Amino acid sequence: MRVELTVNGEPQEAEVWEGESLLYALRERLGLPGSKNACEQGECGSCSVLMDGELVCSCLVLAAQADGHEIVTVEGLGDGDHPVQEAFVEAGAVQCGFCTPGLVVATAALLERNPEPSDDEIREALSGNLCRCTGYQKIFDAVRLAAERA
Ligand code: FES
Ligand code: FES
Secondary structure (H helix, E strand, C coil): CEEEEEECCEEEEEECCCCCEHHHHHHHHCCCCCCCCCCCCCCCCCCEEEECCEEEECCCCEHHHHCCCEEECHHHHCCCCCHHHHHHHHCCCCCCCCCHHHHHHHHHHHHHHCCCCCHHHHHHHCCCCCCCCCCCHHHHHHHHHHHHHC
C-alpha cells in the first residue's frame, strides 16, 4: 500500500506493507536512520518521533497509521545545531549514542510544552527513554542546560 505523509516538513510517499512500522519506513524507505531501533516493543524510546506534535514510539505506530500525518524525526530538529542537541553534547550526555536521538526528541517535546520543567517533570517526561550508558545524571544536566538557554 502507498502512504503519503509529511516528514520534517517535506511531503513524502512510500510503498509499505500493511504490518510495517513507521520506524521501519522512516529508516529503510525514507533514508532517515536517526530514529534508532533498539527494542521494537515500545520499551526503550530510542525510536521516538513527533507525530502531529505528540511524542510517539515509531516502532509502535504502523506506517499506514501515519498516512496523512506530520512526522518530525531527530533529523528534522536540526543538523546538530538544535539547542537540545548542543546541550547533550556539551553536558557529556552522549556515550554510545544509541538512546540519544530519542532523548533529544523527547526533550525538545518537553521544553516545547514546558520550558521550565522541574526535576520530577523531567524524570516523568523522559521515563520512556532508556539509556544503559550514562546513569542519567548527564542527561538531566543536558535537559537543564537546554532549558536554561531556551
Ligand atoms: S525501538 Fe521503539 S521503543 Fe524501543
Ligand atoms: S548513551 Fe548509550 S544507551 Fe544512552
